[in-house]
Amino acid sequence: MIIQLNGIMETVPDGLTISGLIEWAKEGDPDLMVEKNRTYIYPADYDTCPVNENDVIEFINPNLGG
């Protein structure tokens, strides 16, 4: 299926959850934040939150500088 990931159209395996997508994308930031269709997804929901066709997903590194 095709999704938009970090602003780029990507073909990803069907049936992924957010956890699976993080693994597929090889994201390693322990503070990673995930936005799906403009809504924040909590880490506790990564294993159950499905990735669907045409989803717009952003992997975000938190900004903590001042």
Added chain:
Amino acid sequence: MTGMSDARYLRQTILSGIGPKGQARLANACVLIAGAGGLGSAAALYLAGAGLGHIKIVDHDRVEISNLNRQILHTEMSLGQPKVVSAAGRLNRFNSSVQVTAFCEKITSNRIGALLKGVDIIVDGCDSYETRQVLNRASLKHGLPYVYAGVNGFDAMISCFIPGQTPCFECIFSGNAPPTDQPTGVIGAAPGLAGSIQAMETVKLLLDIGTPLKNRLMRISGLDMRCHCMDLTTNPACPACGRP
């Protein structure tokens, strides 16, 4: 208001959301600016310009040359000074009607309660997760709005965390990454933008006008000049508030 302050604030008191009554509310307000760095510089200057009655500013660092690409409260003349001394001087010269109280100390869980005495809103000008955690817990404990911002590189994030109305800082930010002593790269305009938005949000919250960044996280990507808001929902598993 006096004739001089009438003239000084004319361009904002003619706004329907402010007016003379709103200006009087600003003059009676007190904010804590936690950090006199990049974010705190922009926020403090615009809040002083807006005529906030009392600004408390806290920072334990001294001004270094590498601060001056972004920390516009300070100048080459203030190198080596405590940042809060430099900040208080600059703010007093900018608007002498604003009471500025400087605290040259670290923000700790032991001291935050005393620092917040009389404060209406916490403005985040920090650069560490740990200090933000202290501010967040204090915000929850004292029921005070916490206007968060953070920057990295060309990017910025801003949100208003309001106890009882929104998720809190720790609902959203996990702080899993170990602290590092390595400096973070940042272009000065990024905290300038974010700190200015913090000042705007603080004025809106004090006057109860407009639509503050509640339940939303604003993200600014400076390199592609994209800006959008992400909706924030409740986190019942939050270690700090455990509620929306």
